[in-house]
Amino acid sequence: MEGLGLFNYWIAVAIMMVGFYGVIAKRNLVKQAISLGLFQTGVFLFYITMSVYRAPDGTPGRAPVWEAILDGFTKDPGPYDNPLPHVLMLTAIVVGVSTLSVALAIIMNIKRLYGTVEADEISEIEEAIEHREEMMSR
Amino acid sequence: MDALTPHLPVLLVLTPLFGGLLAALMPRRGPAPWIWSALVTGFEVLLGLSMVKLVRQSPQETITYFIGWWPAEYGIAYEIDALNAYVILVVALLAFVSTIYAKSSVEDEIPKDRHNFFYSIWLLAISGMVGICATADTFNIYVLLEISSLTVYTLIAMGKYRDRRALTASLKYLILGSIGATFILLGIGYLLMLTGTLNMADMHEQLMLMKAEGDLAGNRTILVGFTFITVGLGLKMAMWPLHLWLPNAYTFAPSAVSALVASTATKVGVYMAFRFIFTLFGSVYDSSATLALMAFCGTLGIIVSSIRAAQATNVKKILAYSSVGQLGYIVVGFSMANESGVAASVIHILNHAVTKGAMFMACGAVVLRMGNADLKSFYGLGRRMPATMAAFTIGGLGLIGMPLTSGFISKFYLISGALHDGKWWLAMVVLAGSLISIIYVWRVLEVIYFKKPEKRAPVEEAPFTMLIAMWILASASVILGVDAELTGRLAEFAARVLIGGAT
Numbered sequence: 001m002e003g004l005g006l007f008n009y010w011i012a013v014a015i016m017m018v019g020f021y022g023v024i025a026k027r028n029l030v031k032q033a034i035s036l037g038l039f040q041t042g043v044f045l046f047y048i049t050m051s052v053y054r055a056p057d058g059t060p061g062r063a064p065v066w067e068a069i070l071d072g073f074t075k076d077p078g079p080y081d082n083p084l085p086h087v088l089m090l091t092a093i094v095v096g097v098s099t100l101s102v103a104l105a106i107i108m109n110i111k112r113l114y115g116t117v118e119a120d121e122i123s124e125i126e127e128a129i130e131h132r133e134e135m136m137s138r
Numbered sequence: 139m140d141a142l143t144p145h146l147p148v149l150l151v152l153t154p155l156f157g158g159l160l161a162a163l164m165p166r167r168g169p170a171p172w173i174w175s176a177l178v179t180g181f182e183v184l185l186g187l188s189m190v191k192l193v194r195q196s197p198q199e200t201i202t203y204f205i206g207w208w209p210a211e212y213g214i215a216y217e218i219d220a221l222n223a224y225v226i227l228v229v230a231l232l233a234f235v236s237t238i239y240a241k242s243s244v245e246d247e248i249p250k251d252r253h254n255f256f257y258s259i260w261l262l263a264i265s266g267m268v269g270i271c272a273t274a275d276t277f278n279i280y281v282l283l284e285i286s287s288l289t290v291y292t293l294i295a296m297g298k299y300r301d302r303r304a305l306t307a308s309l310k311y312l313i314l315g316s317i318g319a320t321f322i323l324l325g326i327g328y329l330l331m332l333t334g335t336l337n338m339a340d341m342h343e344q345l346m347l348m349k350a351e352g353d354l355a356g357n358r359t360i361l362v363g364f365t366f367i368t369v370g371l372g373l374k375m376a377m378w379p380l381h382l383w384l385p386n387a388y389t390f391a392p393s394a395v396s397a398l399v400a401s402t403a404t405k406v407g408v409y410m411a412f413r414f415i416f417t418l419f420g421s422v423y424d425s426s427a428t429l430a431l432m433a434f435c436g437t438l439g440i441i442v443s444s445i446r447a448a449q450a451t452n453v454k455k456i457l458a459y460s461s462v463g464q465l466g467y468i469v470v471g472f473s474m475a476n477e478s479g480v481a482a483s484v485i486h487i488l489n490h491a492v493t494k495g496a497m498f499m500a501c502g503a504v505v506l507r508m509g510n511a512d513l514k515s516f517y518g519l520g521r522r523m524p525a526t527m528a529a530f531t532i533g534g535l536g537l538i539g540m541p542l543t544s545g546f547i548s549k550f551y552l553i554s555g556a557l558h559d560g561k562w563w564l565a566m567v568v569l570a571g572s573l574i575s576i577i578y579v580w581r582v583l584e585v586i587y588f589k590k591p592e593k594r595a596p597v598e599e600a601p602f603t604m605l606i607a608m609w610i611l612a613s614a615s616v617i618l619g620v621d622a623e624l625t626g627r628l629a630e631f632a633a634r635v636l637i638g639g640a641t
Contacts, residue, residue: 036313043327092323134451
C-alpha cells in the first residue's frame with residue numbers, strides 16, 4: 001500500500017524525467033523549451049504533493065483559511081494542508097513562465113538569423129563559420 | 139543617512155531593482171539611461187561601503203533584517219555578516235566600474251533605440267546578484283538567482299547585433315542554467331520537507347536537532363537534497379565539467395556584458411556554494427566525499443580548460459576558458475575545507491574578478507577599435523593602444539600569479555592551504571596550472587608587443603571612460619597584490635565564519 005500512497009510522487013518524478021529527457025534528447029529548440037517547462041512543472045507537482053497533510057486518524061487536510069472564514073473563525077478548522085509550498089509554487093510558476101518566454105524569444109531570433117530551429121542544422125552553420133574563421137586567422 | 143541605516147540590507151537589493159525599472163522609462167536615445175545606471179550603481183557602492191563599515195563595528199555579529207518585520211520563520215530575512223558584506227561590496231564595485239565602461243561599448247554594439255532597455259536589464263541583473271548575497275532565505279535565493287540568470291541570458295543574447303552565435307550561446311546557457319536552478323529548487327524542496335522551514339539558520343538548527351536525536355543517520359532525504367543542490371550550484375558556477383555553457387556565452391556577449399558577467403555572475407554562484415555547503419550543511423551532513431569529488435573536478439578543470447585556452451584563437455575565448463580554469467582554483471580552495479583553503483577561494487573571488495574584469499574590458503576596447511577580438515587584431519597593438527594593452531598585461535600577469543599582482547596572493551594562500559593538509563599533489567596542480575596559463579597569456583602578449591600590425595591604418599586609443607574603468611581594475615589588482623593585509627585579514631575572518639561551526 002505504501003507504494004500507492006506515494007502515487008503523486010511517482011507521477012511528479014515521471015513528469016520531471018519526461019521533461020528532462022526531452023531537454024537532452026530532442027534536437028528541435030522549441031521542443032527543448034517545452035520540455036524544460038514540463039521539467040519545471042514536475043517540480044511544482046512535487047512541492048504541492050509535499051504540502052498535503054493527513055491527520056493520524058485519517059482525516060484529510062483542508063484548505064486552511066477558507067473553511068475558517070466560512071464559519072467566521074468560530075471553531076477550530078481541523079487539520080489543514082501546509083499553505084507554504086502552494087505560495088512558493090505561485091512564485092515558481094511565474095519564474096517558469098518568464099524562463100519559457102525568454103527562451104521562445106531567443107528561439108524566434110534564432111529562426112530569423114539562422115533560418116532554422118533544428119539544433120543539428122544550426123551547429124552545421126556554426127561549424128562552417130568557425131572553419132572559415134580558422135582559415136582567416138592562418 | 140542615519141534614518142536609512144537599519145534598512146541597509148534591503149536597500150542594497152531594492153536600489154538597483156527600482157533603478158532598473160525606472161531605466162526602462164528613460165528616453166530611448168541619448169546618454170540618459172547610462173548616466174542613470176552610473177548613478178544607481180554608484181549609490182549601490184556607497185550602500186555597500188556603509189554595510190561593510192557597519193559589519194566592521196561589530197564583526198562577530200550578524201546584521202539581520204526582517205522584511206515587513208515578519209520573523210524569520212514566517213517571512214524573508216536578510217542576513218549580513220563579514221563574508222556577505224565583502225562579496226556584496228565586490229559585486230557593487232565591479233558593477234559600478236563596468237557601468238562606467240559600458241558607455242562607449244554599448245553605443246557601438248547595441249542599436250541606438252534600445253539603450254534604455256539594455257541598462258534596465260543590466261541593473262536588474264545586478265539587483266539579482268546582490269540579492270543572492272544578502273538573503274538568508276533559501277527560496278528567496280532561488281527567485282533572485284532566476285532574476286539574475288534571466289537577465290544575464292537576455293544581456294548575452296544582445297550580442298546578436300555583432301555575431302548571431304550569441305543567440306545559440308545564450309539559449310544553451312538558458313537551458314543548462316534553468317536545469318541547474320530547477321535542481322536547486324528541487325533540493326530546497328527536499329530540505330523543506332525535512333525541516334519545515336526555509337530560513338537557512340533555522341534549517342541548520344532543525345537539522346542539528348535531528349542529528350542530535352539520531353534521525354539523520356542514513357536519511358535519504360538529506361542526501362538527495364544535498365546532491366541536487368550541489369549539482370545545481372555546479373551548473374550555475376560553471377564548475378568543470380558542468381561549464382559547457384560558459385565559453386561561447388562569454389565570447390559572443392557584448393563586451394560590457396562579458397566584463398560584468400565574467401567578474402560577478404560565477405562568483406555569486408561560488409558564494410552560494412559556500413553558504414549551502416558550509417553554513418547549511420556544515421557539521422550536519424558529512425560532505426567530505428562531495429568535496430573530494432569537487433577537488434577532483436577542480437584540478438581537472440584547471441588543467442583541461444587552461445589547455446583549451448592555450449589552443450583558442452579568439453582572445454575573448456582564451457579569457458573565457460581561462461575563467462573556467464580560474465574557477466577551478468576557487469573550487470579547489472574551498473574543497474580543502476580548511477581555513478587557509480577557504481580564505482584562498484574568498485580572496486580569489488575578488489582577485490579574479492578584478493583581473494578578469496580588466497582583461498575583458500581591454501578586450502572590449504580592441505573590439506571597439508578593430509571590430510573583433512581575434513588574435514590577429516592584437517598584432518602590434520602595444521604601440522598603438524599602449525594604455526589599454528598595459529592594463530591587459532597587468533591583468534595577464536595577475537592570471538599567471540606573478541608576485542606583486544593579486545593572483546600571487548591567492549595562489550600563495552592556496553598552496554599553503556594544500557601543504558597544510560599534506561595534499562602536495564594539489565599544490566603541484568596549482569603550479570602546473572600557472573605554467574599553462576603562462577603559455578596562453580604569453581601567446582597574446584607576444585603578438586601585442588612583438589608582431590607587426592597587418593594594416594598600417596592608424597588605430598585610436600580606447601575612449602576615456604573605458605580607460606578609466608580598466609585602469610581602476612588594473613591598479614586594484616596591483617594594490618591587492620602589494621598589500622595582502624587588505625584582503626587577507628577579511629578573508630581569513632570570513633573563512634572562520636564559514637568553517638567555525640564545521641568540523
